[in-house]
Amino acid sequence: MSDFTINNLFALDGKVALVTGGSRGLGLHAATAFLLAGAKTVFISARKAGGEQGIDQAVARLNALPGIRGRAIGIAANVAQVDDIARLVTSIQEHESRLDILIANAGATWGGPFEPTPDWSSQKILDLNVRGVFNLARLFAPFLSASGTAKDPSRIIIVSSTAGTNVPHVGDHGTIMYSASKAAAHHLARNLAVELGPRNITTNTVAPGFFPSKLANGLIEQLGGQDQLERDNPRGRLGEPADIAGVMLFLCSRAGSYVNGEDIAVDGGARLGAGRLTKL
Numbered sequence: 001m002s003d004f005t006i007n008n009l010f011a012l013d014g015k016v017a018l019v020t021g022g023s024r025g026l027g028l029h030a031a032t033a034f035l036l037a038g039a040k041t042v043f044i045s046a047r048k049a050g051g052e053q054g055i056d057q058a059v060a061r062l063n064a065l066p067g068i069r070g071r072a073i074g075i076a077a078n079v080a081q082v083d084d085i086a087r088l089v090t091s092i093q094e095h096e097s098r099l100d101i102l103i104a105n106a107g108a109t110w111g112g113p114f115e116p117t118p119d120w121s122s123q124k125i126l127d128l129n130v131r132g133v134f135n136l137a138r139l140f141a142p143f144l145s146a147s148g149t150a151k152d153p154s155r156i157i158i159v160s161s162t163a164g165t166n167v168p169h170v171g172d173h174g175t176i177m178y179s180a181s182k183a184a185a186h187h188l189a190r191n192l193a194v195e196l197g198p199r200n201i202t203t204n205t206v207a208p209g210f211f212p213s214k215l216a217n218g219l220i221e222q223l224g225g226q227d228q229l230e231r232d233n234p235r236g237r238l239g240e241p242a243d244i245a246g247v248m249l250f251l252c253s254r255a256g257s258y259v260n261g262e263d264i265a266v267d268g269g270a271r272l273g274a275g276r277l278t279k280l
C-alpha cells in the first residue's frame with residue numbers, strides 16, 4: 001500500500017531553502033513556489049540589497065504572499081567569491097539549524113563577437129556559473145548532509161540553460177563562454193550526484209529556455225523580440241513563472257526524491273528545433 005497522498009507528494013512543509021539570485025527573475029519564481037508549498041524559511045541572496053531589483057523589495061513581496069506560513073529572509077552575498085559563500089553559510093546558520101534545499105541559480109552572461117571578447121567577461125561567467133556553483137555545493141554540503149535522510153534527501157538544483165546542451169548563439173551576439181559554462185554546470189551536477197548521493201543529497205539541473213528577465217531581455221530583443229521567439233517555439237510561448245515553479249517543486253519535494261544527476265529542460269521543446277529552419 002502506498003504511503004503518500006497527493007497533498008504531501010509536492011509539499012515542502014517545514015523545509016528550509018536557499019535560492020541564490022533570488023531577488024528577481026527565475027530565482028524569485030522558485031522562492032515564491034517554495035513559500036506557497038509550505039516552506040518554513042526561504043533565504044534569498046544576491047549582491048544588491050536595496051533598489052528596485054534588490055533583495056529587500058523581493059523579501060517584502062515574498063512575505064506578502066497570501067496564505068504562506070513561512071517567511072523569506074534576504075542575505076546579500078556575491079556567490080562568485082568563496083569568502084562570501086563562507087559568510088553566507090554562517091549567516092544562514094545564525095537563523096536556522098538546517099538547510100534542505102540549495103538552488104544555485106545566480107548566473108551571468110555576456111554576448112558579443114568572438115575575437116574581441118574581453119577576457120574579464122569570460123572570467124566573470126566562469127567564476128559565477130561554474131566555480132561559484134562548485135564552491136556553493138562544497139561549502140554547503142556538510143549543512144545539507146546533516147539535514148538529509150535516506151528517505152528524504154537534501155536537494156541541490158543547479159539552474160543551467162538549454163545553452164548547456166545546444167549551440168544557441170554565435171556571431172555578433174555570440175554567447176560561447178556562457179554556453180560552455182552551462183555545459184560545465186550540467187556535468188558538475190552529474191559529478192555532484194555521485195559524490196553527494198551517499199551523503200543524502202541529490203543534485204539535479206534545471207535548464208531553462210527563454211524566460212523574460214533582466215538577464216535575457218537584451219538577447220530576446222536582439223533575436224527579433226518576444227513575438228518572434230514565441231513563433232519559433234513549438235509551444236508558441238516563452239517561459240512563465242509557473243513553469244519554473246512546477247519543476248522546482250517536483251525536484252525538491254518527495255516526488256523528486258529518487259531523481260539524481262538528471263537535467264530537465266524547461267523550454268517548450270525549443271532546443272530540439274532549429275528555430276525558423278523548422279518552418280522551411
Ligand SMILES: NC(=O)c1ccc[n+]([C@@H]2O[C@H](COP(=O)([O-])OP(=O)(O)OC[C@H]3O[C@@H](n4cnc5c(N)ncnc54)[C@H](OP(=O)(O)O)[C@@H]3O)[C@@H](O)[C@H]2O)c1
Nearest residue numbers: 021023025026046047048078079107161210211213215216
Ligand atoms: N531568463 C532566461 O531566459 C534564462 C534562460 C536560461 C538560463 N537562465 C539562467 O537562470 C538563472 C537566473 O537568470 P535570470 O534570467 O533570472 O536572471 P536575472 O533576472 O538577471 O537575475 C539574476 C539574479 O542573480 C543575482 N546575481 C547576479 N550575479 C550574482 C553574484 N555574483 N552573486 C550573487 N547573486 C548574483 C542577481 O542579483 P544582483 O545583480 O543584485 O547580484 C539576480 O538576483 C541564471 O543562471 C541564468 O543563466 C535564464
